[in-house]
Amino acid sequence: MKKIGIADTTFSRFDMASTAIKELRMLSSSISIVRYTVPGVKDLPVSCKKLFEEKGCDIVMALGMPGPEQIDKQCAHEASMGLISVQLMCNKHIIEVFVHEDEAKNDKELSFLAENRTREHAQNVIDLLFHQDKLQKYAGKGLRQGFVDAGPVDV
């Protein structure tokens, strides 16, 4: 039985946490889930640390949707640096699932991308917890989350 933390934001324009929770529950019955919603991506690092230290999570998904402006890119960078720090402080993985608004051409594609990237990273979470061998099998295969895989260079 493993405990998975889900940290998400009210800033995001898509409810990535609900997608993540549904997918995780489908992928494994040996998990429990704790959710923690905060305003924006810069609030995620300490939320993840709390999920590890106060809620006893084994791994956390950090879900966010940075806006299209330069300042949003900056915020996402700061959040990412913080998420890496938390992982090093806690010796546990945080799977960052950020969908940048300008990755998609329109709302429909953004919705599709947010859902798919979240689902594919939920699989990564399960693999890190239970199936490390499976990740190794896909090493160097050019996997991408949300869009089509880039594929290996030597095919």
Add this chain to the structure above:
Amino acid sequence: MKKIGIADTTFSRFDMASTAIKELRMLSSSISIVRYTVPGVKDLPVSCKKLFEEKGCDIVMALGMPGPEQIDKQCAHEASMGLISVQLMCNKHIIEVFVHEDEAKNDKELSFLAENRTREHAQNVIDLLFHQDKLQKYAGKGLRQGFVDAGPVDV
């Protein structure tokens, strides 16, 4: 009874702290407030750490108004990185309320933006302290502080 720290600056061109304090008092009577004013945004991280460790605050609002120049953006970035570090050191939230001078077309809009963003983040502070469920209800709703909400992508 929760203690809220307010860190603000003499650099800012709007007294965001007074707005924050007024709004917080209106939103809850179960709080006490400690205010700490410093020269600029780069002085905020250690101020927030002092508010946590020397004043016993449960959460802090870090209020600042970076100028429009490239160097000001740099300072804001450095401050933000520091604010994230403090949160990880103290396992407590800092709600950063930065209003960039060039987000507004003129002084009137800047004033409006500073007041509204501060007020809306004061609500976030109260929700993080007392109503975590409410934040979860708005997860993925594309909330924005100060300007109009972006709204959810799938409406």
Add this chain to the structure above:
Amino acid sequence: MKKIGIADTTFSRFDMASTAIKELRMLSSSISIVRYTVPGVKDLPVSCKKLFEEKGCDIVMALGMPGPEQIDKQCAHEASMGLISVQLMCNKHIIEVFVHEDEAKNDKELSFLAENRTREHAQNVIDLLFHQDKLQKYAGKGLRQGFVDAGPVDV
């Protein structure tokens, strides 16, 4: 009696430390001063840490004059990040007084700017040590060090 550290550089083209020391002595007789000169701004963070931990300073002024090139901006950024880290490690303020060479049109203005910014930040140091209330009085007033104040937005 408070102990103030002054960290400065041989890289700077103006002796900001002498200005700082003169101004601090004029502003208060309840202080002692320790000075530590290093080659450049990237040597300032550890100097400030030593001033806190080995010399027992209560606050430090970090004085530097980054050059006009891109690499100088980078150095200043790295120094600033380090100065914030030191403050968080020591729970004490460092007032960073950096004058970028390209802020001034010519040597005369650069000299004027370095002197004035240093003096006005010396006042901030004294206020942080002895007159926290005074800083609060000027919160949101758009104060600037070296050039003319921006002033509050709502006047």
Add this chain to the structure above:
Amino acid sequence: MKKIGIADTTFSRFDMASTAIKELRMLSSSISIVRYTVPGVKDLPVSCKKLFEEKGCDIVMALGMPGPEQIDKQCAHEASMGLISVQLMCNKHIIEVFVHEDEAKNDKELSFLAENRTREHAQNVIDLLFHQDKLQKYAGKGLRQGFVDAGPVDV
């Protein structure tokens, strides 16, 4: 007998870990190898820390292939900062082997580059572990991994 950690990704379009393991085994019989595959480069820092602290590795190779977009550069930068932090936390070397997709003109060159850089850095790992003197012999020689050496400036 030394233990070498290999951290690699499913994002990479080339199986750098297999190349590294083959080369390391050819270069020394006094080593054991532990491999840890994760989704992307931002997952590498904590993986390396786990390889040091949970698996007892003496040194780690962090293998990754950042994509060509600006966001990929950002991710690589964040990963690199994290890898340096891990080294300072553990007092052990991580040899970062990153191949940026846009360093190569086409897939064939990318494959060639990924293989050669990995192999030449495997040699560095062995030298850091067993032949520090050899590295010193090549100090200032303008060595490059993957492409042709730049060579010393004074020849």
Add this chain to the structure above:
Amino acid sequence: MKKIGIADTTFSRFDMASTAIKELRMLSSSISIVRYTVPGVKDLPVSCKKLFEEKGCDIVMALGMPGPEQIDKQCAHEASMGLISVQLMCNKHIIEVFVHEDEAKNDKELSFLAENRTREHAQNVIDLLFHQDKLQKYAGKGLRQGFVDAGPVDV
């Protein structure tokens, strides 16, 4: 008797360590020297930490020659951030001597620059160890290492 660490790279196109060692020995007979060569500048931070903690050095020179590409600038930035972290962890100075390849017009000038900057920073190392007063005498004098001094602004 003080112990000086020299960390250098095989990436550099000039043997800065030999220059540093020769100059240091000429400047003082009260020193011993430990040298540690690594592949590139991003390997320098942990090398310096090891020189402090495992070899007992009192100060370290970190010598490197970043290449002319954007990625090289990025690596140098990451290395510099790491070098500052090490100093704060160890409360000891690291004198960073980085010569960017594109600072010089050709190989001859690059060689000249690398030698001179290294020698002038060797002097800084000796002054930090033994003659702090001398550095103070040159405070604000616009000293530069490698090229001609900028000089003080007020002459």
